[in-house]
Amino acid sequence: SSGINAEYGGTERARYAQIRLEQLAESKDQELSLYTQLIENLVYLLWRHIHHYTVHALPDSDSQPHKKQLLSSQDSIKQLTRELSLHLTDPFLKKIVDFCSSKNTSTVTSSFTSALVRRLRKLIAV
Numbered sequence: 001s002s003g004i005n006a007e008y009g010g011t012e013r014a015r016y017a018q019i020r021l022e023q024l025a026e027s028k029d030q031e032l033s034l035y036t037q038l039i040e041n042l043v044y045l046l047w048r049h050i051h052h053y054t055v056h057a058l059p060d061s062d063s064q065p066h067k068k069q070l071l072s073s074q075d076s077i078k079q080l081t082r083e084l085s086l087h088l089t090d091p092f093l094k095k096i097v098d099f100c101s102s103k104n105t106s107t108v109t110s111s112f113t114s115a116l117v118r119r120l121r122k123l124i125a126v
Contacts, residue, residue: 036099036100039096039099039100039113040100040112040113040116043096043113043116043117043120044116046120047116047119047120047123050080050084050120050123050124051119051123053077053080054077054080054081054123055123081123081124084123084124085124085125088120088124090121093117093120093121096113096117097110097113097114097117100113100114101113101114
């Protein structure tokens, strides 16, 4: 630090500090962009899995010879849906949408996240 003070004048130190702050700000912007992409992908995976288990994973009553297994599967899926509503609350889902829309310059991507959250809410409400 004393080497920088002796080597550079006040104007040069200010310029160096400004450049360094701009680099840090750009780095944080890139980091937030990556977090936003990560959240969007995780919301998509979460929706896809919940959609699969609540819509497609229930066996048909005609194709399942063991009624006890069918009832067990249905009960497990109902329990999953109940527990999801406890963990994926409206305030939590709203924070996800707000974060992605405020940190993202692309309205397409924030609309995608909003649509996924709406779909998640519908599946949880079922």
